[in-house]
Amino acid sequence: MMYLFIFGLVLGSFFNVAGRRIPENTSLIAPRSACPDCCRPLTFLELIPVLSYILQRGKCRGCKRPVSIVYPAVELAAALLFAFAYLRIGDPGELVIALFLISLLLIVFVSDVMYMVIPDAVLCFFLPVFAAGRILFPLEPWHSSLTGAIAGCLLPLVAAVMTKGGIGGGDVKLFAVLGIVLGVRQILLVFVLSAAAGMVMGFAAMLAGKLKRREPLPFAPAILIGTLTGYFYGDPLIGLYIQMI
Incomplete structure (x- = not known):
């Protein structure tokens, strides 16, 4: 360690x-x-x-x-x-995927906080890494990664339309890449957690006087929180939700 x-x-x-x-x-x-x-x-x-x-x-x-x-x-x-x-994480293969996932999230965190952009070059580097990782170390059937990528793309696209551009194109592409790692079930949870984290961070920034109404806020920090929470604790959270309903 x-x-x-x-x-x-x-x-x-x-x-x-x-x-x-x-x-x-x-x-x-x-x-x-x-x-x-x-x-x-x-x-x-x-x-x-x-x-x-x-x-x-x-x-x-x-x-x-x-x-x-x-x-x-x-x-x-x-x-x-x-x-x-x-x-x-006990499995060595999954640990490698986790380290790459953390690396991606921290790089886009820096770029989004500093420049309000998530570079395509970063996503293009990690995309084949995650695709190969899920082929070598699958957690679910292979089609879960494919449907996860599709869901990861569609969910923020719908949200972007509903919020009239509240989510940027870089965020949409990032969720699609994350969907490959997480699969369709966890990407749904991660999107909800990221949106909730973003709302809390935006509200806190407004209360602190650091953000004005309708002023853009970097979404990558919220995605980082939502993704890591869903990745490490997704199954217990999903199980708790099922018990509640």
């Missing part, structure tokens, strides 16, 4: 880079990471996941401007989620 925690910290730093650079069509390798304000290249000691942020007290060593909390938050989230997946 400790190895996965450390692995998650390191990959979390990469997720930040990918989530910021891919929407800008910038190489993931060069140039070196730099402060977005003063453009000073960062040293090795400034790139240590989470620890660098704490030691620098959340500020750039050069210009002293605040460093976005997104950086350490994604790094720590990746580490904790990787370790949690190891504890929660």
Whole structure:
């Protein structure tokens, strides 16, 4: 578990880079990471996941401007989620799928929070990975992934029409990719959970004065919460719902 925690910290730093650079069509390798304000290249000691942020007290060593909390938050989230997946999932094949799923969600989280966009390049990378994963490590009959992808596409499309554009095209494509991993039953649950999380986050942002009425809000954070909740606890939640009705 400790190895996965450390692995998650390191990959979390990469997720930040990918989530910021891919929407800008910038190489993931060069140039070196730099402060977005003063453009000073960062040293090795400034790139240590989470620890660098704490030691620098959340500020750039050069210009002293605040460093976005997104950086350490994604790094720590990746580490904790990787370790949690190891504890929660016993099957090695399914664990690999879970780690890829967490990776996708954190990359699109960064890109959506920073740019209000979910890059097609990210989805196109993970699509064949999940398709191959479900062929090699199926949880349900193969057609569940296909119908899950269809349902994952149709549900947000209908919601987008009903809300007159409340859900973006990137969100629709993301749900379609998630449907391959989750299958038709869980994608329905995940969509409901994501919508509920989005409503709560939007209402909280309005109460805090951070969001105005009809102002767009990144939906990827809500999708992340809904997807991971449905993925790790989908069966108990569905069972509880069936008992209630």
